Amino acid sequence: MRILVTGGAGYIGSVVVEETLRAGHETIVYDSLVKGHREMVAPDATFVEGDLHDRPLLEKVFREHSVEAVIHMAAFSLVGESVTAPGKYYANNVTAGLSLVDAMCACDVSKIVFSSTAAVYGEPEKQPIEESDRTAPTNPYGDTKLAFEHALKAYEGAYGLQYASLRYFNAAGASERCGELHDPETHLIPIVLQAAAGERPQVEIYGDDYPTGDGTCVRDYIHVIDLARAHVKALEILDDRSAIFNLGCGGDGYSVRQVIDAAERVTGKEIPFRISPRRPGDPAVLIASSEKIKTELGWEPELQDSDTIIESAWKWMRNRRDSDRAASSF
Numbered sequence: 315m316r317i318l319v320t321g322g323a324g325y326i327g328s329v330v331v332e333e334t335l336r337a338g339h340e341t342i343v344y345d346s347l348v349k350g351h352r353e354m355v356a357p358d359a360t361f362v363e364g365d366l367h368d369r370p371l372l373e374k375v376f377r378e379h380s381v382e383a384v385i386h387m388a389a390f391s392l393v394g395e396s397v398t399a400p401g402k403y404y405a406n407n408v409t410a411g412l413s414l415v416d417a418m419c420a421c422d423v424s425k426i427v428f429s430s431t432a433a434v435y436g437e438p439e440k441q442p443i444e445e446s447d448r449t450a451p452t453n454p455y456g457d458t459k460l461a462f463e464h465a466l467k468a469y470e471g472a473y474g475l476q477y478a479s480l481r482y483f484n485a486a487g488a489s490e491r492c493g494e495l496h497d498p499e500t501h502l503i504p505i506v507l508q509a510a511a512g513e514r515p516q517v518e519i520y521g522d523d524y525p526t527g528d529g530t531c532v533r534d535y536i537h538v539i540d541l542a543r544a545h546v547k548a549l550e551i552l553d554d555r556s557a558i559f560n561l562g563c564g565g566d567g568y569s570v571r572q573v574i575d576a577a578e579r580v581t582g583k584e585i586p587f588r589i590s591p592r593r594p595g596d597p598a599v600l601i602a603s604s605e606k607i608k609t610e611l612g613w614e615p616e617l618q619d620s621d622t623i624i625e626s627a628w629k630w631m632r633n634r635r636d637s638d639r640a641a642s643s644f
């Protein structure tokens with residue numbers, strides 16, 4: 315297929331592009347680079363620098379490349395910022411997303427895989443979380459992702475758009491070439507590794523009195539390569555139907571303390587941490603039921619072990635630091 319990936323210069327998008335290329339799909343990356351990195355785009359992909367708001371450019375690209383399907387990953391995703399600047403999130407994650415699907419409809423592109431999030435569930439009523447559970451986001455970021463899911467359903471009814479909405483839990487780890495490079499970084503594993511590398515003084519643990527084994531929050535980490543492979547599988551069902559899938563590994567997940575312990579094992583460094591008060595709206599446990607995606611798409615995580623995930627992120631981070639140092643010594 316000929317696939318356009320929005321946000322393909324970002325953390326997850328760059329790995330998804332590696333997997334679509336590996337599966338033999340011609341791949342066009344469409345990214346404004348507002349958060350992404352040009353060097354993360356796989357050399358075999360076509361790169362178009364453009365914003366989702368630019369509907370004429372989107373239509374031109376769809377027509378020129380005879381695009382057949384879209385993987386839509388471009389968005390803003392900082393939960394805290396979405397609370398202080400909600401307009402920025404609605405404009406990018408909803409309004410600009412509508413510009414994309416309108417351009418698709420105008421060009422007869424009828425298949426889309428969408429990067430949704432576990433944040434649509436808010437404070438879950440039970441664990442593991444199933445796709446049919448109540449959605450009740452507790453922040454504007456989650457609201458915007460849920461609003462876009464609703465829009466996709468309406469476009470399916472009105473125009474026959476077929477969609478797969480993938481509700482990611484915690485993406486982590488790296489491929490050989492691509493890893494996590496957010497600014498600011500809010501995700502636990504890169505933060506822990508920065509502390510291991512001496513690039514930050516310590517890791518802040520927000521609460522150690524949760525009703526979990528060691529008192530710290532438990533999350534469902536999914537290796538970014540496993541996550542990327544699920545997108546390739548999701549494309550395959552879009553001839554027949556639309557669907558929503560959780561995308562996590564299920565099982566017991568890992569607590570913040572377990573992640574720090576694993577990172578100490580992998581890096582051989584002591585990782586300083588400090589206990590801070592709980593953050594409002596942080597559920598004790600967030601674990602996906604991944605039964606639906608396993609049964610319906612035949613997807614299985616292969617890299618879910620915490621040491622494997624952290625090892626890949628650590629290796630990528632050290633390689634990147636080495637090449638940055640080499641470049642600056644010229």
Ligand SMILES: NC(=O)c1ccc[n+]([C@@H]2O[C@H](COP(=O)([O-])OP(=O)(O)OC[C@H]3O[C@@H](n4cnc5c(N)ncnc54)[C@H](O)[C@@H]3O)[C@@H](O)[C@H]2O)c1
Nearest residue numbers: 321323324325326346347348349350365366388389391485
């Ligand atoms: N990282 C996670 O654990 C996680 C969890 C749940 C959901 N998600 C979702 O997955 C997607 C990718 O996340 P990520 O961590 O790779 O983020 P990222 O910030 O690394 O990548 C997002 C990319 O989208 C691009 N972009 C943003 N707005 C754009 C616009 N208007 N036009 C064109 N390009 C634009 C950015 O330049 C960037 O390259 C996002 O939609 C995010 O909400 C991520």
